[in-house]
Amino acid sequence: MIPSMELPLVFFTLLSQLAIGLTLLYALRTAGPSVQPEASAKTQWFVFAGILAFSLIVSLTHLGHPLLAPRAVLNLSTAWLSWEILIFILLFALMAATAYLGVTRRFVWLTAATGFVALFVQGMVYSPSSFPAIHNVLPFAFFLVTAVILGAGTSAWFAPQDTQPLLRWILVGALSAGLLLFLVAPCVWLSGGIVMRLTGLAYLASPLYWAHIVLGLAVPLAVILVSRRIPSWLPILLLAGALCGRVVFYLDTIHTGVNIGGLQ
């Protein structure tokens, strides 16, 4: 990874996953057959679209030549990255349309589904063979769990009271899944090849990784188990933890090129 180029990507992935998480949570909240769209649905969806738009702009600053960005969709035949850009633009369009044309059930579920697929495509972009530790479904799993955690957490700010318990359960589930996932992954890597083991060791030795585990996952889980509702300051903690986790994901995942000349 080239550190100087990665910061914009950290923010792009986090913010886009936040936006997708919010749409997923909105869909889950209003999933019930008799549930009417929430009062502030329109403004919510404008906010979701705004977050996604901002994340796309930030991703432009990662490019060496932003003005050539339109070329990024030319290689749909083989490049997941081209699909990622296409599907995120489509997602933004759907979010904006939903917000603009009215938050109908059909639109909500279509956007949520597109968001889910977007997470999968994004996961595939980040699992090249040059990073053995994440040359699998883990990036998608990381992104999905992060999206749900951030989505559920931040939804608590504006979701109606009657849906708070549902949010709380979803957040408990997501946090426990996240805790399990982020703790187990490095340990599994320790038993893999040299480069995979180096990645595991790098994660476990990184303070940011432990900040993500403790502040981003464990403490929030404990808090909402004890206080039976999601305190308003909790989403800040979740966002900060996710940020630390994502920086570790970019900087401490070891590339095979680093160990050429050594056993792989």
Next chain:
Amino acid sequence: MKKQLGFYVDAKRCIGCFACAMACKNQYHQASGVVWRQVYPLKEEIYPHHERAFYSLSCNHCEHPVCMEVCPASAYTKREQDGVVMHHQERCIGCGNCVRSCPYGAPRFNPVTERAEKCSLCWQRLDAGIDPACVKSCPTNALRLINLATFNEPNAVQFPPGYPHMSRLNPSTRFRQPELPKIIKPEDQQ
């Protein structure tokens, strides 16, 4: 089999003198810090002496290049006539996806032009009928240009230890393993 050019890295003859790596700089004057051909010392778990055996590696001109696969702007092409994988500067948007995705670290990011760039097997020299700069400069003939269609060196290896094993890409580089001498040391220094 179709003509596919590649490098034969003879680690038995290679003395790690870096002449090939500097010959590439001598030919293309890359920005400081940007290295297209690097000479990697083998770690002691593979060759038991510190920095005494090497692999000289640049782009492997794979059969299924991952750089060509993942580049969103289709800035890479693979030449029909000899399988050279080329990068086209003007199409590159500087996203670094190829630099990230190539397991051999062949594409490098040029901070001055903010684009990726890599070894292009000196295709201009090939078209003019002369050897690539690195191959011509090797003093022990340890780095040779081969055509996989007609290459049949018996003790050649595609994935030696210390070289990422990526059979899906099918890199065109072939290797010969380094060898060890008989060593006679004073008793107290075994």
Next chain:
Amino acid sequence: MSKITKQEIERILENPVSRRSFLGGLLATGALVILPSCRLLRPGTVDTGQVWEGGYQTFRNACSRNCYDTCSIVSYVKNGVLKFVEGAPESSFTAGGLCVKGNSYVRRVYSPDRIKYPMEQQGRGTGKWKRLSWDEAMDKIARKILEIKARDGSLLGLALSKYSGSFGITHYGVEGMMSSLGYTTRLVGTPCWPAGMDAQNFDMGNMLCNDPEDLPLARYMIVWGANPAWCSVHSMKFLYAAQEAGAKLVVVDPVFTQTAAKSDEYVQVRTGEDGALALGMCRHILDRSLYDKEWVTAHSIGFDEFAAYLREHVTIEWAAQKSGVPASHIAAIAEEFAQARPATIWIGYGMQRHVNGGASVRILDALVAMTGNIGKPGGGARYAQMQTWGFNYHAKNQKQPESSKGWIGASGPKGEFDFSGVKENVKYADRTININKTAQEILDTKDPQVRMLWVACKNILSQDFDRPKMLKAFNKLEMVVVADQFFNQTVEQADIVLPVTTFFEEWNVNASYWHYWLSLNEQAVKPLHEAKSDIEIAAALSKRMNELAPGSCTFPTTVDTKDWTAQEFNKKELDLFGISSWEELRKGPVKAKLTSSAPWSDGVFATPSKKYEFHSDLCAKNGHDALVMYKEGRPAYDKLRLLTPHSKFGINSQFQNLDWMADFNSEPYVYIHPRTAALRGIGHGDAVRVFNKVGEVRLAAQLTADVPPDTLLMYEGWYKGLAFNCQNLVDDLSSDMGSFKTGAPGVAIHDQFADVVRA
């Protein structure tokens, strides 16, 4: 005013740098730049720089570094700018490829760090430099020379320190300049190879080595204390050819070098005890009477005395105990060596940089001689040769002004390239002092003391020994003039620095002291900035000297490097290479026409006895043992031995300062055996301090079993921006031989000791 046409602007723009059309694309117009420029909006970009375009102008060049391989170069020029270099395909030794240093030459010519103009420092080491024109610089130097002449009555107060920074033959014009001024003080001798040179001259009457291209004929090769994989990369292919033809390659070296990794058998000998190991082999060969009786009786003298010495003083157990090599292996190697026909030993220069260096080389010569391998293609005691250096030295042989006074008394040869021999009955001569003790000599020399020092083709403060003492010596000097290309540690302490040309910017000719090829050096590009070649500097100085004091300098006041190169050739040299005129060298390098690839093939030697001399009276006359015998090494003055050999990334203090080289080798290390490091709590990569009675060096450590447990190893070199200098640890103790042929004894570079602790 010329009418600017559209085509002219297009011609300007349609160059590889900016492919976009001038008036077209959004990127091209300047509109972009008007917007507040930030990370998003980029001004026009540049291509990846140079690509191979064809249509180059080519020139013949010769690498002028102090190196076995002395490559013939083909340089590719476009629009008067050097674009890239390659090896000359016509030479079977260079074989079309240069080394990592040769391939970085373009960077030396066009580096922004290059010294551009003559400059004067207001106070040595202050970093306050003023620019001078060439006239002003020559004026200041000329006035100082005349002032010295007036004060001392002679120019012995002016000293020259010059050695192998640039080996082109016309560079001997610097010595010529000194002679044209009068009798001066010369720092003579050489740190490189003097002990071995004397030894071979005592044994065989001259230092001649087999043509390295006959190595494939050898059946058994010992590379003894040499590391061609780093210091003669072009010889390796011949060693490989011999191995492929079934020969066995043995490397004897205290360190497991890169050459050792390519050998069939590596023998680790204790540093400085090579003589003991070789004597053990001689004794075993004698006992098994595997030596070549006919050759020894027909072509050598003193063998019986040597045999008696062996029986009396040498046993294989003694040799094993001294050298650390198990007795069984000494016997095995000795037998294999004696029975293989032909067998050869490549005697390295590192091996003779000891207080017993000369004696050790004589023992190795004896080992090759007693097995009848001298004068055999594929055999021989290979050290070096100077057969191909038979130039006129026209640039060097200048006459002193009539009334010059100088040194009274005999003065020996001024270095190995001074073929003028010992002059006895001459009224005046130059004063010679030992270049390997430059600091001590400057401090000690009196009536007259050394007042002014001219440094050319040399980097004293990186390469000469005992750096702290050298700085004291510099303080005693009234003026230091340095001619160089880069701001190295000697230029830092100079009063006046003069910019010199690279060999691409001057005519010259060059031969090697190892292989038998001759290469011409054409001027490929015009000198950049205000650089001048050494002989142009001499001409400029002479012009000013004669303006101030007519007749005070006999050097011609105008010089053309092409013409002076042509004047270096004589019929004997042209015949040796089988060419009728030097112009033929413009078509490519040529190889000497040797009757046999092995010198002494006729069994007639250049010694007084015309035979190989195990017993050499000439050797005794020069203060050494007449007979080949063991000589004790230097007793340790600190805990660990310290070796400072050459790095593959530089030649002495050159090349490592270039950023291209730093991309592959960015910092120096000290290499320590893991056990030794563990005792001192030193881990891999830790910052350490290496220190001894001379001084100290701070750098990072690397742990490796390539070095023996009792040895520290750091490679010499000058890194841009780093204070690293291994001469802070090496004292100037002399080696045993060297005065006979080079005018001063060598130096025991590898007989140093030090200790290391965590920094």
Next chain:
Amino acid sequence: MAALAGKSGGVLNIVARNSLDCVSSPQENTAWSIVTSFWAPKKIFCECIYLGRILDNDIILISLRDFFAARDGHAMAAACATLTKAAPPADGHPASADTADELEYAFNRLFVGPGAVPAPPYASVYLDPDHGLMGESTRIAAAVYDALGVSSPSNGSLPDDHLALELDAAVVFHALKAREQSAELAALWDYFLRDHLMLWVPLFVACIKQAPDVPPAISHVASLLSAWLSEESGAKPVTHVPPCIN
């Protein structure tokens, strides 16, 4: 520089030079202010000099050329003096505080040598990816001079893209533009300014600002150089400052 040939001290052998002599005397400049860097602690963004009034004469340009073409302390001090008179630094520090010698030592340490210089005054060091001399940008500069009908007096020993030569070319451009409006000339000037000078001079100025202990006189000259550049291109000066080359 090599012999600074040229009839009227200009760096280039200007074929048609007479038009330059009619340079009007420098009018008095009304107040102009220095906008200090936005983040006081962060030295990355150098001061940006935003000119209250467009400097309408060439005296600044000629003095800048003379300064960078100077070979000794006195010529440097003289050029500095005219520059300070023509555009006094706002914070009023006495620009000529250091002696001619001090100025010369600093000038040589920054731009000439003999050591490694932090701010080499050659375009190719900043434009060509390998930061060497005599690169592609040198060829462009030579081509532009060629199109103007002028040539450097140093016949190749002084790289054509040296700052002094390029500033002198700017003087030539101004002279030619004053005499006749031709589209090609404007196009050539536009190219030389935007795709050459504007690309490397800001980086050169940034290297000066980042170099250790730069005397005030030289940093003032550097600021004037970037001010002149931005005034020429009518843009806010380039504030994006990449890390220095050396």
